[in-house]
Amino acid sequence: MDAYVAMEDGRVVAARGRAPGRTRGELVFTTAYTGYEESLTDPSYEEQVLTFSYPLIGNYGVRTERFESERVHPTAAVAREFTDEVAEWLENEGVPALDHLDTRDLVTTVRDEGAMKCGIAVGEDVTPEDAREELANCVGMSDHVDIGDQVSVRDEVVYEADGDGPTVALLDCGVKGSIVSSLVDRGATVHRHPHDATPETVADCDPDVLFVSNGPGDPENFEATQATVREFAGEVPIAGICLGQQIVASALGGTTEKMTFGHRGVNQPVMDLESGQVVMTTQNHGYTVADPGPLDVTQINVNDDTPEGLESDELDVLTRQYHPEANPGPEDTLGFFDDVLGMAECRTPLLAD
């Protein structure tokens, strides 16, 4: 099976086709070498072509219990070598896959030139021209204004926990399964709302915490979510992860920006400014908070000083740019979920009526 990647800078790279199809997306890479099942099912990779910098992908099989969502989200997957099992899975999911190419060349190109548009063509008789056509139709990540609809639930879903823990209203901008289970495992009942749920619908579940999930794309395209955050700010504690942190910061008066090629991997060092301790985190984002607005930056990335944790005692806000829920990646920051639910318990009785 032939395969081509047409890159925004004009080059076309030939590869071996492993799962057929034609598609396009933003070319990004992750440096994690385990966790391919989790990454491929992570909604944050929507509209992106995911390149694995680790060459051998699929070594320990494919099991649904390790999935983060119902389907594969990247538009295509690229590795130096996929196992047959992964290739079959991607083919069944209708996601083009290609290997036998020099992925390090792709990765370092993206590093130096930034995440870029690309077109993919995989099939028996595809040509470089097919890939170029796909590229021509590729739009930038920020132009995917309706990306939230592609990844969010349509209707509210409730996850009941045993016992009488706090109620979390989760705004689903493309949430990973592990975030929901991290909350439920800690006794919270989670009401998963569509990303554009109205403040009124959200208020109906009488949340103790408003939680904005991770997800794909530009935080400025999540206007409805931002509006809901503004509505609840100061009333209910607010938490967020990844895109969630960006949405919260932007909603409360901060700004966000697109990064050159983002952070994608499971080895991102984050320092807590108060304790001086450094922990390892999983990350997957192409946008970041530029100005935190009224929020305090409490944690930063050791490599590039970008904000990794935002807080406000006054507004009861606690957000993380990285993924404390891991899956894949280190479990160093699971305590975040305890802190979030802790905010709920300290909630002022004022809101009880």
Add this chain to the structure above:
Amino acid sequence: MSDDADGVPEENPTILLIGSGPIQIGQAAEFDYSGAQACRALQEEGARVVLVNSNPATIMTDPEMADAVYIEPITTEAISEVIARENPDGVIAGLGGQTGLNVTAELAEEGVLEEYDVDIMGTPLDTIYATEDRDLFRQRMENIGQPVPRSTTITLDEGESVTELDGAALEERVDDAVEAVGGLPVISRTTYTLGGSGSGVVHDREELVERVRKGLRLSRNSEVLVTESIAGWVELEYEVMRDADDSCIIICNMENLDPMGIHTGESTVVTPSQVIPDDGHQEMRTAALDVIRELGIQGGCNIQFAWRDDGTPGGEYRVVEVNPRVSRSSALASKATGYPIARVTAKVALGKRLHEIENEITGETTAAFEPAIDYVVTKVPRWPQDKFEDVDFTLGTAMKSTGEAMAIGRTFEESLLKALRSAEYDPAVDWADVDDDELDAQYLERPSPDRSFAIFEAFDRGYDVERVADLTGIESWYVERYARIADAAKDAPAGEFELVGDVGFTDQQVAALADGASTSAVVAGGDAFDASAHLDDVAATTTDRRFKQVDTCAGEFAASTPYYYSARDPISGIGREEVQVDTDVESVVVVGGGPIRIGQGVEFDYCAVHAVRALRELGIDAHVVNNNPETVSTDYDTSDGLFFEPISAEEVADVVEATGADGVMVQFGGQTSVNVGEPLETELARRGLDCAVLGTSVDAMDLAEDRDRFNALMDEMGIAQPEGGTATSREEALDLADELGYPVLVRPSYVLGGRAMRVVHSDADLERYIEEAVRVSPDKPILVDQFLDGAVELDVDAVADGENVLVGGIMEHVETAGVHSGDSACSIPPRSLDDATLARVREVTEDIAGALDTVGLLNVQLAVKESESGAEVYVLEANPRSSRTVPFVSKATGVPIAKLAAKAMAGRSLGDLDAEERIPEHTSVKEVVLPFDRLPGSDPRLGPEMKSTGEVMGTARSFAKAYDKAQDAAGSPIAASGTAVVHFDDLHESFAEHYDLATFDDEAALFGALREGKVDLLVTDRREALATAVEEDVPYVSTEASARATLAALDAKGDPLDVLPVSDRPTVAREWGGE
């Protein structure tokens, strides 16, 4: 001992760094690498570094590596004196292996550290004890909820006897025990029996009952330990780093290809793990962090796990062991990822936080991160199987390998094939003689150094993956990839070369496969093939290898000082150039020595590193090709470009091509680099590369090794050699021996380094030798030489620039002829030679240097035999290349001959370099360390075949005291008094002056006395007695010559230790053998 208020000062403390001593099985060059890196790291932080190590062959003992370097025994006595002289503020123990750790613990226990107010920096002693005591460790792990292999003991009650115990009662206890550890199979272990007898995995209840019955009877304390069997689980290691702020990271994990039950040092190891899902990996990662926190480790640490897929998403694991220090695995992890564990450990010990330490490879990130890698690393051990025919090399829980090679590729197949080439191990099996049953039982089921080769052989015979996986217990994922290699190889004879190359073979190997060679034969060799007519075709067809970076971050950040590996990745067309060297400046490629093995130790890494440093001093860029992860030469900042590659002509030529090197040096990496010289010249010419093999010509090196050409040359110059000749049949050999007169020295002509060399005393001996050992034939002649009985042997190391010769030093061996020079103790300066003899030695050396047009190093081995006409000097061997005595000579004299040689090879004259000969006023003795205790069944007698793994140096004002110190340093101190057994009649009287001499009626009584610890010194040349002494760790002397040296040392027992920094030892500028 913890940091107290007046602990280590923050500003410019004096730090004592203790090395690991001689290279031995289980403790190789990795601690030279970690120590050298730590020295630099500590000095960067403003510390004054005092270093102690007894091993002169190391880079860390170079005078410029630390503020004071002591080449002294690593004993509490010597180190106490160092402490008294230097008054250090702190000691770092975790960088000198088990040796460094043990001596630090002893210094603490003896109160020395307290007396001089020396703090233990980094990991505290309590932690060390907690990891070494099985019960304490189990307890600590249980406290933090970490699973360890379950275990229980079956005991007898007081007054109970196993013979009286009825069957049902015993069975009940056994059943309870099995249930307690989770069911069969279990490991049953009888406590406190000798040599672990009665231990093993038991699958069957009846068998277990029997074993327990027997065990209870034999055990001294009536106990049988029953442990959960984790044999067959996947074995993993995690390298962890922690700072004082409790920031913890994992540097990498490593997966053993061989299942649990084989020592990780004996296993083929892959980084990162391949068969563990993210859940399981993260569970073990978290466990590793919990363990390092619980133990309070600061710095690097290694944690071993066993893991299996039990059907859950993450699988199931056990914590097996913790190594609370920098180890062999940390050296491997450092080289595999680019993360400098020793450097960071040293800085953490001084109180630095991880995020305050720069990542020098990227230049823009810090040590507070976890390396990401985008390649596969494979390590394979190197075993001395060829040196010990009596030893069973079944791999198990004890190490037998001497060194290792590491390779990097983009697929496991590529990585494995590169690793097998790098190991330079050629299995001594003729597969045609092995039937399927034997292949299954002896080579697949039984783990041995030959197993990888046997797997290829099995696939060539049509075995399927499942069968091989079942027999070997290796995970199918790996076995499948072996199968892919074997499948790909089948294309070659059909003229399909591209995919064969892509899987990771070199063009030479592909061509050999095309010529019909078997996979198992080809994977072992890089250059060991006859020139193939297919080569040009193959080279034109296969994908070119290109170099990629090891950058710690999988490409996420641009690297400033990366190193490189080659891969046959598909050509992307993007054409990004990864090699960051300046191809326009003058540059030289230095070829390293590959894995450490007997006969080719850390000395050659020392030489290669000195060559690099010399070139850089001249302003020439120096690039290194090597594959030994334990060494300083493969540190990222040693050279201008490090290429982690197998040492084959083809792959060295790749480096020459990529760097645009003007020259390549093959003199410094021992036989490995010398062997590559000739094929490399051919390959450079084939590719039309304008690059010369520098120094003495390849032809002259060949001349020195070619018996006939060399003989003719010596005759021409009037230099005496032992008489001898070449025999191509049994009859010729017998005739020759009769002509020369017994004893004669015999050896095959086609192997080097004394392998299979013997002294034979009669026709019968000779016939047996031919019959059993070598099978002489016209293709494989043997050499028969006059044996110079009782001659004094000498080694000379010299440097020549094509005109002038500088003698580095003349060494006199302690052992007489018949013992391999590499196994003999020796002294510098010589102790028994007169001026006339030394002058002749010099003259001979200069003549040979001239005749070989030597540019660079020259080692000459000579023998001096007294005759009626005076002392006659014979030449035994001359090698125009680095020798294993080069670092010893340099340390003893202060003259850096390896550097001078490299500069001479780069075109400088000795005159320009202001080099001068120096003769030390003190005597230095080099003593060897032998591996017999690690290799049960080996013959502990010394002979013409080299067996030692490493060396130490002792220096004092007299030979006698220097010899005594060298024995201390080698770990076999001579007791000043006690009971001795002496079998050399001439020496009875002399030993009686120091010892009570014991005699025994028979051997059995002697062995009994040795086992009961009633003998303090055994002086004998009897194999069985020596073997018992080795087993029981009783000091012994096995030759008459060393017995005489021992007597001298006994007389000097009262002399002071005379501990001094190596650079304070006086020398005089005078020529060796000069006026």
